[in-house]
Amino acid sequence: MYKIVSKKRLNPTVSQMEIYAPMVAAKAKPGQFIILRVDENGERIPLTVAGTAPENGTVKIIFQIVGKTTKMLDSKNEGEYIQDFAGPLGVATHTEGIRKVCIVGGGVGCAIAMPVAQEFHRLGAEVTSIIGFRNKDLLILEDEFRECSDRLTVMTDDGSYARQGNVTVPLKEYLEAGEKFDMIITIGPLIMMKFVVAAAKPFDVPVTVSMNPIMIDGTGMCGGCRLTLDQDGKKVTKFACVDGPDFNGYEVDFDEAMSRGRMYAEYERHAYDKACNLLKGVN
Amino acid sequence: MPNMSPDKNPMPAQEPQVRAHNFSEVTLGYSEETAIDEANRCLGCKNMPCVSGCPVNIHIPEFITKIKEGDFEGAYLIISQTSSLPAVCGRVCPQETQCESKCVRGIKGEPVGIGRLERFVADWHNTHTEKADSDIKQNGHKVAVVGSGPSGLTCAGDLAKKAYKVTVYEALHTAGGVLVYGIPEFRLPKSIVAKEVEALKTLGVDIETNVIIGKTLTVDELFDMGFEAVFIGSGAGLPNFMGIPGESCKGVYSANEFLTRSNLMKAYLDEPETPIMKGGNVAVVGGGNVAMDAARTALRLGADHVYIVYRRSMEELPARKEEVEHAQEEGIDFRLLNNPVEILGYNNPDDLRDPKNGFVTGMKCIKMELGEPDERGRRRPVPVEGSEFVLDVDTVIISIGTSPNPLIKNTTEDLEVNNRGGIIVTEDGLTSRKGVYAGGDAVTGAATVISAMGAGKTAAKAIDEYIMSKEKV
Numbered sequence: 001m002y003k004i005v006s007k008k009r010l011n012p013t014v015s016q017m018e019i020y021a022p023m024v025a026a027k028a029k030p031g032q033f034i035i036l037r038v039d040e041n042g043e044r045i046p047l048t049v050a051g052t053a054p055e056n057g058t059v060k061i062i063f064q065i066v067g068k069t070t071k072m073l074d075s076k077n078e079g080e081y082i083q084d085f086a087g088p089l090g091v092a093t094h095t096e097g098i099r100k101v102c103i104v105g106g107g108v109g110c111a112i113a114m115p116v117a118q119e120f121h122r123l124g125a126e127v128t129s130i131i132g133f134r135n136k137d138l139l140i141l142e143d144e145f146r147e148c149s150d151r152l153t154v155m156t157d158d159g160s161y162a163r164q165g166n167v168t169v170p171l172k173e174y175l176e177a178g179e180k181f182d183m184i185i186t187i188g189p190l191i192m193m194k195f196v197v198a199a200a201k202p203f204d205v206p207v208t209v210s211m212n213p214i215m216i217d218g219t220g221m222c223g224g225c226r227l228t229l230d231q232d233g234k235k236v237t238k239f240a241c242v243d244g245p246d247f248n249g250y251e252v253d254f255d256e257a258m259s260r261g262r263m264y265a266e267y268e269r270h271a272y273d274k275a276c277n278l279l280k281g282v283n
Numbered sequence: 284m285p286n287m288s289p290d291k292n293p294m295p296a297q298e299p300q301v302r303a304h305n306f307s308e309v310t311l312g313y314s315e316e317t318a319i320d321e322a323n324r325c326l327g328c329k330n331m332p333c334v335s336g337c338p339v340n341i342h343i344p345e346f347i348t349k350i351k352e353g354d355f356e357g358a359y360l361i362i363s364q365t366s367s368l369p370a371v372c373g374r375v376c377p378q379e380t381q382c383e384s385k386c387v388r389g390i391k392g393e394p395v396g397i398g399r400l401e402r403f404v405a406d407w408h409n410t411h412t413e414k415a416d417s418d419i420k421q422n423g424h425k426v427a428v429v430g431s432g433p434s435g436l437t438c439a440g441d442l443a444k445k446a447y448k449v450t451v452y453e454a455l456h457t458a459g460g461v462l463v464y465g466i467p468e469f470r471l472p473k474s475i476v477a478k479e480v481e482a483l484k485t486l487g488v489d490i491e492t493n494v495i496i497g498k499t500l501t502v503d504e505l506f507d508m509g510f511e512a513v514f515i516g517s518g519a520g521l522p523n524f525m526g527i528p529g530e531s532c533k534g535v536y537s538a539n540e541f542l543t544r545s546n547l548m549k550a551y552l553d554e555p556e557t558p559i560m561k562g563g564n565v566a567v568v569g570g571g572n573v574a575m576d577a578a579r580t581a582l583r584l585g586a587d588h589v590y591i592v593y594r595r596s597m598e599e600l601p602a603r604k605e606e607v608e609h610a611q612e613e614g615i616d617f618r619l620l621n622n623p624v625e626i627l628g629y630n631n632p633d634d635l636r637d638p639k640n641g642f643v644t645g646m647k648c649i650k651m652e653l654g655e656p657d658e659r660g661r662r663r664p665v666p667v668e669g670s671e672f673v674l675d676v677d678t679v680i681i682s683i684g685t686s687p688n689p690l691i692k693n694t695t696e697d698l699e700v701n702n703r704g705g706i707i708v709t710e711d712g713l714t715s716r717k718g719v720y721a722g723g724d725a726v727t728g729a730a731t732v733i734s735a736m737g738a739g740k741t742a743a744k745a746i747d748e749y750i751m752s753k754e755k756v
Contacts, residue, residue, distance in 0.1 A: 023499050037456055043548060043556040044456070068556065084456040086493035216548065216557070219454045219495055220688045221464075222540035223522040228531055237524055242689060256531050259641035263533040266638070267558040 002036075002085040005058050007078045010140040014064050014108050015074050016050070022057030024049075024087045030115040031093030031210065031246055034059065035218040037084040038072045045069050046215045048112040048245070049088060059085075062111030062140075067268045068275040075279055089218050090245045093208070095123055098182045102128045102174065103149075104167050104196050106188025107138065112210060113187040114141050114148075121148035128181070129153070130170050132192070136161035167192065168199040175203040183208060186249065190258045197249040207249035211240045213257060214264070227260075228253040286323035289392025294399055299612040303582050306468045306551050309609060310374075313396075315355070318403040322350035324388060325395045332385035333397060338737030339372075339437075341365050343382060343397055350400060359408040362401060367440030367483070368433065368736065370409060370475045371462060373402025376733045377603050409478055417486045422446040424750050427510040429496040429691070432460020433732045434516035434723030436483060437739030438746075443486040445747050450510070451488060454495040457547065460518055461724075462732070464547040465539070465573065467580050470606075473546075497690030502698070502719060511753070512718045512746045515706060516739060519724035520688030524681055525568070529626030534560055534643035538569070538577045538682035545580050559584065563677030566590045566646050568623055570600040571729070574682035575607065578615045581680065589615050590674060594622040594651050594664045618674070621648045622666065626679055645673045684729050695719075703728060712742030713749075720746055 003020040010016050024034060033048045051060035065074050076082060093116050101120050105113030110131045120127050129149040133139045134157045146152050153170040154162035163170070171184070186196040187210040200207050213225040220242040227244075229236045229251040238244065295311040296302070302309050313321065325347040333343045342361050349358035362369045378384075378398035386394030424447050428435045431453040439449045457463050459476040484490065494500060496517070505513050522537030524530050536544075541559070544550040548557035565581040567574050570593035582589045591610070593600060596619050600607065611617065625647040631637040650670035653662035687704035699707045699715035705728055706721040708714050714721050722738025724730060 023494065027499060041549065041556060084493050086454065086456070086495060087499065089495065089498055216540060216543050217455060217464075219498075220521050220690060221518075222543050223524070223537040224540045226524075226531070237526075237530075239521060242521070253531075260531060260533060262638070262641075264558045271556070271558075 001081040001083065004076055004078055004080050004082065005056070007076075010062065011138050013138070014062060014111070014140055016060060016062045016111075017073075018053070018058040018060050019082065019085055020057055021059050021085045021087075022054075024085065025052045025054045025057050025059050028052045028059060028088035029092030030119040031112075032088035032090045033218070033245060034061070034085060034087030035089065035215070036061075036073075036082055036086070038069060038076065039083050042072065042083060043069050044084075044216055044218065046089070046212065046218050046241075048210070048212070049115065050111045051115050051118075059087075062108065064108040066272075068271040071272060071275045071279065086218070089241060091243070093119070093185065093246055095119060095125075098125055100126045100128075100180065100182050102130065102171065102179075102181045102184045104171060104184060104186040104188070105129070105131045106167055106186075106192040107133060108140070109188030109192075109210070110141050110145070113185070114144050116185055116187070117145060118148045126150050128174065128179075130155065130167045132156070132167040132188070133161075134158065166195070168195050171196065172199050175200065175205065181205050186210070190254055190261065193249065194254040197252075197254075201250070208246050209249040209252055211245050211247055211252065211257065213240050213261060215241055217241075227257050284323075285326055286320055288324065291324075291393045291396040291399070292317045292321045294396075299609075299614070302469065303613040306583055308472050309469050312406055313399055313403045315353075315407075318350055318355075318400060319353065321396050321400060322347045325351075326387060328387055332387065333382040333395075336382040336385040338381065338733050339365050339740050341382075341401070346404065347395070347397075347400060350404065355404055355407040356412060358404045359412075362404060365740075366736070367437045368479050369401055370405035371433070371471060371479060372733055372736070373398055373400075373405050374471050374475075375466060377731060379604060381733065409475070417443075419444065419446050419487060421448050421487060424448065425450070425510045426512045426514065426746060426750075427452065427505045427508075428514045428516065429502075430454075430460055430516040430518055430723075430725075431458040431480070431490060432516055432518050432723060432735065433462060434735035434739035434742075435460065435514065436479065437736040438514045438516060438722070438743045439488045440483050440486065441740055441743035442746060443483065443488045445743070447747075447750075449488045451490045452494040452496050452500070453490060453492045455547065456492050458490045458492060460516075464543045465576070467542065467546055467576050468551070469579065469583065470576065495690065497694045502691065502695045502716075506718070511750050512720065514712075514739070514742050514746065515691060515714070515719065515721040515725055516723045516735070517688055517691055517725045519685035519729045520704075521686050522681065523684050523686060525623060525683065527623060527625055529628055529643075530681070532626055532628035532643045532679075533641050534677055535626055535679045535681065536560075538567070538573045538680055539685065541577050541680045542573070542580060545584065551580070551584060560678045561585045562587065564588045564590070564675055565678040565680065566592050566623075566674055566676040567680045567682055568592050569682030569684075570595070570602055571682060571684075572602045572606055573729075574680075575602045575610050577680045577682055579610055579613060581678065582613060582615065586678075590676070591615055591617045592621050592623060592646070592648060592674070593617070593619050595661070596620055596653060599661055618648070620651045620653070620664065622651050622664065623648050623679075624671065627673065643677055643679055645675050646679055647671055647673050685724075687725060687728065691725075710741075711745035712738060713745060718749065
C-alpha cells in the first residue's frame with residue numbers, strides 16, 4: 001500500500017498528489033511514468049511522473065479526472081492509501097546536447113512538460129515554454145513554468161486568459177522569426193502534438209512527442225501500447241512502455257494512435273457514469 | 284495385484300457444452316478410489332524410466348506406491364522433495380511428452396496417468412493439511428530472485444529449503460507470473476497458484492510486488508543491498524506481431540494482452556474495471572498452448588464463433604493434444620493450412636468521426652500447402668496462389684510467440700544475450716556475470732512451465748554450491 005502524503009486540486013478536473021514510494025522517488029527521471037492501481041480490483045493506469053522529492057521518498061503525480069479510475073483516485077484523500085504504485089517505467093527524456101529547447105504543453109500534458117522544462121533549466125539550457133489550455137479555469141502550473149523558463153507564452157483557446165489561440169501560433173512566430181531550437185518537445189493531446197509537428201516541419205527542427213497510449217502491464221509484456229513509426233518509409237512497431245514514451249514526432253502515425261486511443265470509449269463512458277453514481281451514493 | 288487395464292482412468296470433466304460458458308476448472312480431478320485404482324496400474328519398474336522424463340526428477344514410482352497404500356500425505360511429501368509447485372505441474376505439464384512418454388505401460392496401451400495422480404496428491408494435501416510454520420533456521424545468506432513465475436518460484440523454494448533468505452521481486456501487482464496473467468482460470472485456478480505462493484512464504488520467502496528489476500532496482504544494486512547471488516526468471520517479453528497490414532486496427536490483440544486483461548485484470552467477471560472485447564467472431568492466429576488458451580477464453584467471454592488459424596497442419600500444431608481435444612470438444616473451429624495476409628478495418632470515407640472506423644471487420648487469409656521439409660525437418664508451408672478469402676471476424680488475437688524483454692539486458696552491464704535477446708547461460712544456469720543466474724523463458728524464449736521449473740531448480744543447486752564454496756575460501 002502506498003500513502004497519499006498530500007493532495008491538491010489544481011483546477012476543477014485536475015488534481016495533484018504526492019505518493020510515498022521511496023524506491024520510485026530515488027530513480028524517476030523527467031519523462032518517465034508509473035503504473036498505479038487504486039484498489040484491489042482496480043485497473044492499472046499509467047501516469048507520467050510530475051516530479052520527485054527523493055529526500056522525502058515522494059513522487060508527484062498530476063492527473064485529469066477523465067474516467068472511472070481517475071475518479072476513484074480523486075476520491076482518495078491525504079493520509080489514505082492506494083493499492084499499487086510501480087515504476088519508474090519508460091525511458092527518461094533525452095537532454096544531452098540540447099542547449100536551446102522549446103517546450104510545448106497542452107492541458108494536463110503541462111504536468112508532464114513541467115518537470116522536463118525544469119530539468120533543462122537545471123542543466124543550464126535556454127528554455128522557451130508555450131503552454132495552452134481550453135480556458136482560464138483549466139489553467140495549471142503557470143507559476144512553476146515561469147520559474148523555469150527564459151520565456152513563457154500562455155495561450156487559451158477562448159481568450160479568457162492571456163493570449164487567445166492554440167499553441168502552434170506562438171511556435172510558428174518563433175520559427176518564422178528565425179529562432180533556432182535544438183529541439184521542440186511537445187506533450188499534450190494527440191491532435192495538438194500532431195499540429196505541433198506539422199508546424200515545425202517546414203523549419204526542419206527536431207520534435208520529440210510524448211505518447212500516452214492505453215497500457216496494461218507497462219513493463220513490456222502485453223503489447224497493448226504499440227504504435228507505428230515510419231522510419232525512412234519502413235513501418236516499424238514500437239512499444240511506448242519500453243521504447244518510449246518519447247518518440248521522434250516526424251515518425252509517429254498520429255491518426256492510428258488517435259484511433260487506438262478510442263478503442264474503449266463507449267465502455268469508459270459507461271464505467272465513468274457508474275462510478276459517479278456510486279460516489280454520489282457514498283457521500 | 285497390478286491393475287492391468289490398458290486404459291487410464293478417464294479424467295472427470297465438465298461437459299463441453301457447459302464449460303464453454305463458464306470459467307470454472309474444466310477437469311475435476313480423481314476421487315480417492317480412482318486414484319488408488321490408477322496407481323495400481325503402475326508396475327513400479329526398478330529402473331524408473333518415467334523419472335528420467337521429468338525435468339525436476341520427481342520420484343514417481345515412490346509417490347505412486349504411497350497412493351496405492353492410501354498414504355496420500357506420504358505421497359505429497361515425496362513429490363515436494365523435488366517439486367515446489369505440484370498442484371500446478373499436475374495440471375499444466377505436458378506429461379504425454381515427458382514422464383508418461385517413458386512409461387512401460389504405454390507400450391501396449393495407455394501409460395499410467397502420472398500427471399493426474401500428481402494433481403490428485405497435491406489437491407488432497409491442499410484440502411486436508413494445515414500449513415505448519417517452517418522450522419528452517421536460515422543460514423544468513425541472501426539470494427534475490429527476479430520474477431515470480433514458475434522458474435523463480437521453484438528457485439526460491441529450493442533455496443529456502445536449503446536455509447537461504449530469499450527475496451522474490453515481481454514487476455506486477457500479484458505473484459505468479461505466467462501462472463497468473465497467462466494461463467486461464469479454467470485450466471489453472473488462481474486460488475491454486477495463490478496457495479503455492481503462500482506455501483513458499485511459510486518457508487520464509489519474501490515476495491516484493493511492484494518492483495521492476497532493471498528499472499526500480501538494477502541487478503548491480505541488488506548486490507549492493509547484500510544479496511550474494513541473483514536468479515533472473517523474468518520470463519518472455521514483448522509479443523511478436525506478423526507485420527501485415529491492419530494489425531493496429533481496434534480489436535487486434537496480442538495473446539498476452541488478451542489473456543492479461545482476462546486473467547490478471549479479471550475482465551472475465553461481469554463488471555470488470557479493465558475492458559475487453561466480448562462476443563462476435565474471433566480469430567486466434569497461432570497453434571501453441573497460448574493460442575488454445577486465448578481461443579477458449581474468447582469462447583467463454585461470449586464469442587459467437589472462434590477460429591484457430593494456423594499455417595501448418597494438425598500434425599505440426601505445437602499445442603498439447605489434450606488442450607486441442609478440449610478446444611475441439613468446446614466447438615473451436617480449426618482452420619489449418621491458412622495464413623493471414625491482412626486484417627481489414629471499417630472505414631467510412633464520408634464520416635471520419637464514425638465510431639466504427641478502425642474496428643476489425645475481417646481477416647484476409649491465404650490457403651497454404653506443405654512443401655519440402657525445412658532444416659528442422661518440419662514441412663514448410665507454401666501459399667497456394669490465388670486462394671485468398673476473407674474470414675468474417677470482429678476480433679483478432681495474435682499468438683505467434685514473444686521476444687525477450689529488454690529491461691534487464693539494457694541495465695545490466697556485461698550480461699550477454701544471444702541474437703534473439705535470450706540470456707546466455709551455462710548448463711548450470713550461470714550467466715556471463717559472476718553470481719548471476721538465469722532460467723526459463725528469459726533464456727529459452729517461450730517454452731513450458733515445467734522446463735522453466737527445471738531451470739529454476741538447476742540454478743538453485745548451482746547458487747547453493749557457489750555461495751557455499753565462497754564461504755569455504
